[in-house]
Amino acid sequence: MLLQILVNGISLGSIYALTAIGYSLIYSILQLINMSNAAVFLTSAVIFYALYTSLTGSSVLLTFILTLMAAGAIGYVIEVIAIRPIREKGDSNTYALISSIGVKTILEQICQGTFGSEIKQFPTLLDGKYIDLFGARTSAIQIIIICTTLLILFFMNWFTQKNRVGRGLRALSQNLKACHLMGMPVNTLIGVSFAVGSMLAAVSGVAYCMYLKSISISVGSAIGNKAFAATVLGGIGELKGAVVGGYILAIAENLVSGYWSMSASNFISFGILILVLIIKPTGIFGKKEQKKV
Amino acid sequence: MKKLFSLLLILMMVFTIAGCSGNGGNGGGEETVETAADENGDYHIAVSLPFTGTNASYAEYIQMGLEIGLKKLENEGWINGDGTGKIILDYYDDKNDATEGATIAEKIVASTDPYYLLEIGSFASGVSYPCATIYRDAEVVQYALTCSKSDFLPTSGDWGFSLSVTQDTAAARVAAYDIEYLGYKNIALIYSSDSWGLETCKYYTETAEKLGVTLLASEKYEDGQQDFASILTKIKETNPELVMCFCAENDIVLIRQQAETIGLDCQWQVSSKSRTSNVLQNLGDLGEGLYGVYARTKDLTDPVYIEYENLYKEMYAAKFAEDNNTTQKYADQGYNCMLTVIWAMQNGGLTRQSFRDQLATLKDFPGVQGAITFATGRRVLQTQYLSQIVRNDAGELKWVNYEDILDTFDVDAVAGLK
């Protein structure tokens, strides 16, 4: 039973981790909690479903690529329409936050209006294939999700360390003003960071629905807060922090609801968060911020 | 810029005033009326349901049922039979939110143009409760057709009605079927952590204990939960023969699919709330053998049902085909609701007071889900049958109601309801 719970926890943790990186990326650059991320999670799953059932027929890969592109475009557009005008005025992040809440409401309502509130079957991969890991039944899709997450983590690591655009994003998170003065295309780069964040949300949204084998409009509601909590737990702005935070939260939740009760599991996950923040206010991997005078 | 912002301010004030002056007119609602009809002789009924949010599918089906009932009346020449006495339904969206619901309730009771004869809704008991006191004080009938909480009727004074069998009865019947008829002794329970789930769980457990069965596990989950893997793993450890789920139709699909992933192999049972065609359709092959509880006339050749099904096919052909050529349960309830409203109106219930008095006398009314009676305290009396998803000869999965069981098995006596 313990092993089964761990397997479930790790596959859920992968979903949290992917979404958390999206939050972390944007937070590290703009100090903005991008509330629209959870809505993009839902929207891309809905787009995937719509494309799969209507246009692309049976090719999961093609649908997935199209969904990623759509999610990237949505992320970029969100930045241009809802965040940039506020950012350029040099206004406080709180205003951008409200704007992103507005975007979230709009996206969620559009999804609901077009998709309806009924649960629908979602295409999945290798349905009915299981592997027995020392008594823990692991479905093929769980293994695919875990592997995909690891691949994306390596890619993101390469992207932020070696790639020109990725290095630009890191520079932005260190000093936005200086980047601007250096003549970097700040606006485009921030747009790209939103696009990347949205694509990560899209990957996790589609993966989560494949894992559940079904999709309904309430699919993103619980993930948003959890992923955000995972980001903070691991340390904001740190790639590995978001990942470790995601796994810790998901495994703790599964353990508590497996051995105790599901209501207690939420209690524990937020309890851990508060405890960690009290002991180490910057999160597990967070670097101590220097107060500037 | 200055002008722009002054404009915004003025706009806002106009909002304030225009938004406030709604449909209502001033004060009003006090004058005594002969009938609730407007100057054209039409009657207005307000419908408050969650058209947005996670419960929107229920609201849409109820709306379909109401519209079918309305169509039937139109074919018969409206209330007076000569094309006069039209019924007009006004829909309000309460988002399944108590605050919104109460605001709408105030709007409905305060409105004089149109003047509403009664209100239909809300969907969840959590929304129906705060509204109940408003309707009670304003003396307007609140027809909360889906509200099954057992203390709703007392709260609403004399003005609340419901078409759902109260939970103390429904949950006890399910337990009696499971334990005494199907003979399961090792039962685990999953229920949603809302007032409906808690109450059903309580009565199910009580009846089970009366019948000498202690539940192996009872697990609750929070609203919006998608990942049930952990509680299913826990339940698997107890090796149940039957898992009883008191949950919404979306949740049973998730639970059943994840149980398959975990490898939890046993019988499944849902309550009447989730015995719907959506569940049948979305579970696919996994659904085979799933038990449910249902209320329907024994005879599908019943003229009431045939007329309904024909109208259903005519008005909502696409939906009908999508739902495996069956009518949906909540549409049935909406239709029943409309039929009883029409019956009460045609039998003299044309003011709020006389409508209530008339509706309360409903007895053995032929609805599409069997006869409906409002007993003392407006409690609904309705028979409920055990039902199951079975593969028919053509290889299609269908819900089948075991109606003959009741000839030999007195469920109410076993459940201790008599």
Add this chain to the structure above:
Amino acid sequence: MKKYLNSKNILFVLIIAGMAVAPFITDAYQLRVLISCELNMIFAMSLNLLMGIGGTVSFGHVAFYEIGAYTTASLWYHFGWDYSTNFIFVILITGLAGLLLALPMSRITGRYVTIITLSFAEIVSLIIKNWDPVTLGQMGIVGIPSITLFGMRFKNKIQFFYFALIFVIVTYILMYWLVNSKLGRNLQAMRDDSIAAEAMGIKLFPNKVIVFTISAIFAGIAGSLYAHLMTYVEPATFNANLSFNCISIVVVGGLGNFTGTLIGALFLTILPEYLRKFEFLFKYRMIAYGMVLVIVMWLNHSIPGLKLKQSITGFFRKLLHKETAVEEV
């Protein structure tokens, strides 16, 4: 006297005067919407103290609202006490909750405060959901009577309206006094530059504790009024949307601008009801609401923002032929 004669206060008096005559021209539904506005005003003003003056973005303000509602509801349910007694407990218990939330703030600053408030709200909501003997859990508390003061029961919503209006006025005056007191100046200094403030000898922690406590108390009062208005409380009502709605009101009204909060509350409470009138929006009402939020942020991040305030101040200046002090936000 001249000290108090600024555009904000004049606008406040106008709003209150407008609301005071409202019951004479509205029907029950409009009155209900206005009562919701009043509750949102008190709730949002308490958050504005925290956000606008204290500089803390709270995602979990609904926790205090919920505690307030449940305090009065549970006391009525278990002991049958009336509002005049419950009110004291509402203040005590929500104040205590605010104090509790403030404790971790000795170590945690800035961005992490937000997540602490969010977690706090989740935990409070879970406790209320599962503490069955006291809160009745998910079953909710049914049949809470209208407000009763010293044995005198409010018979209609108009009395309730004026009762809540008194609280709006009291809250506003208290907030105004607070902001212009030593505490308010300390807080603003801390918000703008905590290091400089500390260097000037302002102790951060005690000030934070006080502002959290006061803010929690007023949110709790709004919640307790809500319980008596709805006659029914259940945990599902107090979800994160209430917090976000409240933040929206504060930001639309302008951070630190309490008159703005009143206007923001009126605007954002009436808007969704107003949108009900358009039938083509039936299912898309909330999309329109979301768009308005984005556009308002876009135009000038708040309706009675700086520009408008200047124009109003200018207007009054012309009117009175006097110099009126222009306040900074």
